[in-house]
Amino acid sequence: MASPVDTPRNSPSPSPEPDNPYPVETVLTVPKFKRGWAKGARMAFFEARVPDYTSARAKGPAQTADYLVAVSNAYCQQFTWWLDPPNEPTASDLAKTDDELDPAELQLKAAKILRLRRASRNLLDRLSNSAPAISKMTPAQIKRDPVSSLISAIANGKTHVPRARTAYQLWSKSQFNKDIKTDVDQSVIDNGVDAKSGRIRLVTGSTQQAFQNLPASERRVWELQADAEKAANQEARGLQKKDGVIPAMPLDPTATQDMLDALVHKIDPLLQGISKLTNGNAHFYWAGPEPRRGGQINVISMHAGVDRMPIPCGFMEAGGSEGVARRRTVEAAIGDFALSCYDPKVQAARTLPKIAPCSAPPSFLRYRPTTWDAGNTESPSAHSQPSTDNGLISPPDVSLPGNPTTSSNQSPSATTSKKSSKKRKSNTDAAAPPAKRHATGVRTNTNDEDQTSDDEPEETPWQVDDDGSGEDEPANSQPRRSGTRTSMRISTKTLPPQHDPLDDITNTVHMSSSDKLPSPEIPDNVAGAQLTDDDTMNEGLDTLNAPTTPATASTPVSTAPFLSNPTIPADLPKYLTHVLPKFETLAEPAWQDVTKSFVKYEVSRKFDDVRLQTGNRPAAAVQWSRLRRPLITPDKLPREMPQTVKLAAEAFWRWWRHLQPSWRNVNASANALGDIDRNITEEDWERLDASGANGLVNVMGYLWLWGMKVGVSGEGCQDWEAALRDVQWALEKMTAATNV
Known part of the structure; x- marks a missing residue:
């Protein structure tokens, strides 16, 4: 199929001038598109790309230019570059190559591609900035009801x-x-x-x-x-x-799913703005029936905050080995409440067309402490368990990498001693207490002393200190008010000791869908936004049938042979201990050999953190890194992964060729590199030589995703192995250059 020849911004060719980001030498000219040129399938094509374009535009002109190149390529694959709208391409049109076109038409290719890119940019600008509902509001209406303007923008102007x-x-x-x-x-x-x-x-x-x-x-x-x-x-x-x-009208399931897909991109600037204005952290949670999941209850969480730590890390990593467990418990609490708000009929009505209603338990229930169920059977007033007198939600009993499970099935909230439920001694000057704050109105368990185990110590790491504001208000002593705060807080001196997962690397490596400890630097510098449990939607939940048995969050797997190799240090950094067990899930010998070479290369560089060259990076690799490199299964590859193994191979080779040093003399192409391209070797690998969390681990991650796609489709294995050979050759040469 005919496709444009683009020039990414990081290619060896001269950089474009700022006033013309798409320099194309044109000899002939073509008429401009008229307003309204994109209709039907073409308009649907551009509307689907508005959220990503908005995100790219917020990052700067360079990222916007790269994204417009990708949009132009995708447009030409679907509609061809030579067929002018409103003509729709047929199957024979899509199968044509440039050689089959009329020579006169072929001469117009550069001009038509330039016209397409400019028109695409103008159309995406108009779509991303248009808000029909807001445009129909007078300034007085917007001033009186700014919330309607915000809702309209979030819902793509569909609230009119x-x-x-x-x-x-x-x-x-x-x-x-x-x-x-x-x-x-x-x-x-x-x-x-x-x-x-x-x-x-x-x-x-x-x-x-x-x-x-x-x-x-x-x-x-x-x-x-x-x-x-x-x-x-x-x-x-x-x-x-x-x-x-303008009232907010309920959206149909299809429009609701479109809004949820774009929600992260549109809420992110709001959270970032609130965080910067207040110098604090902003969190967003949505819980309800998701149409794409057949109406199954899902939880979407986002975070934006001010990082004041010496070593930057994300929301989930801030709590050390318990960070993920704490986040999962919060999401389980929010999702657990949503489960009580919808019956099966309502969930079935919120399902996309042609998708059967889903009655399977949501995966976040695996992180729901079993003490919540115990509380429901003991007291009618304990429906809102778990809770303590400070209104804080307890972390679940979840095993994490390097963090041994507790001997009790009870959560820390259930093991808090009777002493902790009473008024605590103030640790501030009693003469000048701060203004009193009120409890959030969460029901407290009046039978905490009945749940306390006699075998447990009286003091636990999760007990809280009095912040000097006095004793909490009794639960529900007054009507609930928006913005009320709990009067107690966790003191930093009572935090549990941090366990280093590296202590256990020589024995076992734990693999889990919630294993997201490393915090690689995200190249696009956006807020950490996670769609909760997207990668574990359909995992088995057999343990939910027995609520008194705690669910196991991770499964120990034997350490890879090369991890226990005496020539390789056992105390590997976290960015390696996080991804190597995932790479082990691909059992192809050629892949295991490349992984060994990769580890030896990282060891030779002493794990220095060097940023990989930008440009031509596949979207799947970017998304995998953005989501903290989670465990991916072959049947749930990222949506950004190319649809076919051929397209996956082309995406890799464009990226890999772009990373090569100049002495290899490889041009920008989607063709594979062969033995003839490995006949010459020099010692200058500076362009490709990138170790650490932001280096070649990203290349390995894409090779891993590509290998799983090859295994699912049953074809393209030779192309994948050709890539493995070239990557392994480069890794070994760079390692040898260091040891000389």
Whole structure:
């Protein structure tokens, strides 16, 4: 298929001028696209890329230029570069190569690609900045109700009051392409009707006639739906006229899923702004039925904060070996509450079309402490367990890498002594106590002393110190108010001792879907946003059938042979101990050999952190690093992974060729490197020589993902092994150059 030849910003060619980010030498010119040139499938193509474009634009002009190159390539793959809109490509058009095109058409390629990139940029700018609901609000309305403006922007402007449709319009939404479109297109050709104005009249007339030909009973169904939509529309407009605001109308499941997919990109600037303005941390949680999961309850969490630590690390890493467990417990508490808010019928109604409702337990329930269930059976008032007198949620009993499990099945909140539930001695000057804060209204367990084990010590690491604000208000002593704060806090001196997972590297390595300890530097410098449990959606949850048995969060796996090699230090840094067990899941001998060479290379560099050259990095590699390099299974590869093994290979070779030193004389191409490209060797590897958490571990990660895709598809193994040979050759040469 014909595709454009792009020049990424980091290629050896001269950098483009700032006023023209797409320098293309054009001899001929082509007419500009008219406004409204992208319709139908083309408009859907660009609308799907608005969130990513918005994110790229926020990072700077260089990232925006790179993303527009990727959009142009994807557009040409789907619609070709030479076929002007509104013409739709056929299968034969998509199969054509440049050599099969007319020479006169081929001469226009550079000009048409330049036109496409400029038009794409203008269209994406317009789509990302447009907000129909906000544009219909007067300045007075926006000042009176800024929340409506914010909601409108988050929901892609879909919160405006839509125009009520007639019965035949509702029917044609699902039936036009199936029953009418072919006849309309044929009539346009036979009668020589204008493709724009004349076709619209023909479509309207044909649709109305086809609707009238339906049985009266079927027409009546659509008429009733139209009446209901009209009534809802009138009610919404009445509210708008009365209150001067645009009400937030509930979205259908498809629109809801689109909003959730774009939510992270749009909420991130808000959280970052709040964090910077207040010099604090901002957290966002959403819990509810996700349409793509068949209405299954899911939890989405985001974080933005001010990092004041000597060694920067993310939200989950700040708690040391317990960091992930604490986050999982918070998400389990939020998700557990959402489970009580929806019944199966409501969840089934919030399902995407053609997706069966999902009745499987959500995966976050694995991190739900079993003491919550015990509390429900002991006291009617204990529904909100776990809780302590400080309103803090307890961490779950989850085993993490290097952190041995506790001997008791109870969470720390259940093992807190009776002494800790009473008023504690103030550790501040009693003469000048700070202003009193009120409890959040969470029910406290009045039977804490009954759950205390006699075998446990009286003091636990999770006990809290009095912050000097006095004793907590009794639970629910007054109506709940927004923004109330708990009066107690965890003191830093009571934090549990940190256990280093490296102490256990010579024995076992724990693999878990929640194993996200390393904090690699994210190249695009965005906030840490995680879609909770996307990588564990359908994992087995058999342990949920026995709530009194705690779920195991990790499975020990025998250490790889090369990890116990006496020539390699056992105390490997965390960025290696985090990814090596994942690499072990791919059992191909060639891959294991490359992994050994990679570890030896990292050892030779003494694990120095060197940033890999930017440019041409596959989106799947970027996303894997952004999500803290989680464990991926072959059946749940990232959405950013190329659709076919051929495209995966091309993405790798464009990136790998871009990273090579100049003396290898490899040009920018998607072709594989062979033995002939390894005939010469020099000692200058500076361009490729990048160890540490931001170096070649990213290349290894993409090779790992690519290898799993090869295993699933059953083809492309030779291309993958060719890449392994070249990567292993480069690693061994760089290692040898160090040892000389």
